[in-house]
Amino acid sequence: MKSLNELGELQLHSRDIAPRITPWLKEHEAIVISGGRRTGKTSLMYLLGRQMSGPAHVLDMEVPEDRDIALAGPDALEQVTGGGTVFIDEIQHLPDFPRFIKLCVDYHPRLKLVVSGSSSLAIARGFSDELVGRIVMFELSVLSFREYLDFRGYGSLAGVKTAQGDVLPQVDGLFSEYLQYGGYPRVALLATAEMKMQYLGDLIRVYAQRDVDALTRIGDEAAFERFIHAVSASAGSMVSVREIASDIGVSDKTLGATCRSCNSCIWCTWCRRWRATSGPRSSGRPSYTSVIPGCSIGLVAVSCPSNNEGMPAPLPRTMRSSR
Numbered sequence: 186m187k188s189l190n191e192l193g194e195l196q197l198h199s200r201d202i203a204p205r206i207t208p209w210l211k212e213h214e215a216i217v218i219s220g221g222r223r224t225g226k227t228s229l230m231y232l233l234g235r236q237m238s239g240p241a242h243v244l245d246m247e248v249p250e251d252r253d254i255a256l257a258g259p260d261a262l263e264q265v266t267g268g269g270t271v272f273i274d275e276i277q278h279l280p281d282f283p284r285f286i287k288l289c290v291d292y293h294p295r296l297k298l299v300v301s302g303s304s305s306l307a308i309a310r311g312f313s314d315e316l317v318g319r320i321v322m323f324e325l326s327v328l329s330f331r332e333y334l335d336f337r338g339y340g341s342l343a344g345v346k347t348a349q350g351d352v353l354p355q356v357d358g359l360f361s362e363y364l365q366y367g368g369y370p371r372v373a374l375l376a377t378a379e380m381k382m383q384y385l386g387d388l389i390r391v392y393a394q395r396d397v398d399a400l401t402r403i404g405d406e407a408a409f410e411r412f413i414h415a416v417s418a419s420a421g422s423m424v425s426v427r428e429i430a431s432d433i434g435v436s437d438k439t440l441g442a443t444c445r446s447c448n449s450c451i452w453c454t455w456c457r458r459w460r461a462t463s464g465p466r467s468s469g470r471p472s473y474t475s476v477i478p479g480c481s482i483g484l485v486a487v488s489c490p491s492n493n494e495g496m497p498a499p500l501p502r503t504m505r506s507s508r
Contacts, residue, residue, distance in 0.1 A: 186251055189234040189241040197232045198336050201329055209321050215286050215298035220325035225370045226301040230272045240269035246278035255279050259289045268295030276300040283316055290319040327368030336373035408433055
């Protein structure tokens with residue numbers, strides 16, 4: 186366990202979601218921050234911790250010593266910390282974490298919990314109705330383009346245009362980079378294209394298959410790689426689950442479960458296809474559009490008909506990265 190004062194002067198970038206969370210730091214409910222791996226949840230907690238005037242401590246449930254403190258229960262946690270705000274990272278690794286949160290909120294008013302979890306699905310499965318009214322949840326995604334500019338050191342250029350009302354060439358180039366490599370915070374800070382590609386490749390190999398296979402058992406590593414390549418090549422386009430399943434050699438059922446797991450773990454987002462004049466397709470097998478936040482080179486954002494209320498308009502063709 187560490188005190189936030191022991192972490193030193195870490196360089197932390199602001200996140201758009203922080204102002205929404207800040208008011209809840211003064212309330213009794215536990216704050217839960219979920220999101221995909223490597224999206225910056227730990228850094229966000231440190232950023233929030235700097236706003237606290239009282240004592241604040243950090244526990245990482247992947248560190249055995251910290252996990253032992255939490256396993257001893259809320260009474261032991263309050264005794265060790267002396268109360269105050271406790272930031273708990275990777276809460277999903279704590280057995281029966283919903284009960285732990287409930288006991289802290291109900292019987293330990295001197296403790297203020299701010300917890301994070303890397304798997305939205307694991308967090309959602311763990312929560313039960315008994316936590317309703319005891320927690321407030323926030324989901325942290327990859328960087329928005331405004332955040333990406335800030336991470337790259339060009340935050341002052343957000344919204345700035347030329348005298349003719351055009352986007353600055355420098356910003357246009359950064360937007361192409363953002364579309365190409367995605368919005369993972371570490372990727373934004375890496376200096377070269379080679380380093381970005383290495384990082385993204387390792388991210389997929391180390392984390393993505395582990396997360397998805399634990400939920401769906403898609404099969405061997407080669408099958409998973411074929412799945413990633415298939416959805417990467419189709420990002421921003423309409424795809425058929427049956428066609429991809431046939432291409433990579435798995436059943437429709439297994440592929441569908443894998444897609445849902447990727448969506449739950451925020452490795453990619455699947456949007457059901459919409460007609461330009463009405464609602465979702467009512468007949469035939471469903472088609473989907475995938476959006477992958479930086480899994481490989483040449484990925485684009487989702488394109489949907491602008492006629493549908495609440496659906497985003499498609500990106501102009503000139504703003505789409507080539508595949």
